[in-house]
Amino acid sequence: MTDAPQTRRAGFSLAAGDIQTAVAWIASEARALGATERQSFGAQLCAEELLVNAMNHGGRERLAVAIALDRLPDRLRLRLEDDGAAFDLLDAPERRSDPSLSQSRPGGWGVSLVRRFADRIECNRFEGANVVVLEFIEGGEP
Template sequence: MVNEAWIELKNNLSELERLSLALEEFGYSHHLPLKTIMDVNLALDEIFTNIVSYGFEDHDEHLISIYLLIKGKELNIRVEDDGTPFNPLEVPEPDLNAPLEERKTGGLGIHFVRKMMEELKYERQQGKNVLLLKKKLN
């Protein structure tokens, strides 16, 4: 069985459903725990939405590539886009103890992604943002 998948999506929020279906199909065909599928789906939904919403300075069509690879007891995920350079790991942790009216806008989504994944890395390679995520498979 092939332990990998490549998903290419256009920079349009309408692609979220296709992303979700592809993740579910990959997860079920590899017998991944439902919680893992849900965590990865939520994390990639957040990342994809941010890329589409903030990553491009033009209104042209761009491709966002997501590569999934099961390696041992780990799911490795690679997200690539050719948008504006942006390292989401530089977004400061939100102050969850501050009253709601005093909290800064943004940063909560990447906070949840950090909590759901075991590892995140960012690189800028050949004009592309590359976000690497790792999720342990139990």
């Protein structure tokens, strides 16, 4: 691998059923950039969780999304921008475990998954867009 950063960018107009198109692009480009399996999986999982949340809570039927992947010497950086409702991942509360299996409810684990898989998280609101930057360090904790 080279020490020079490599970047791939794409834009998408997504409806709920289109999220896998963006995730597949991340998988393909992460592989082309030489990301590790852990980095690629983390980027795909986190992107899917964030995009599903943006679609479900963003107040739009279609979401404009810009994605950038940067391959740096020791990390893969994923940048997601969307035009949905304002959301700050860092301020979102953790979902608590259900008291028992019989009282369990589906969903709500996306924020926890992103926090678990990304080694670094940065969130901003810029010019009407949510901007989330996640980093996946080579050899980081799964």
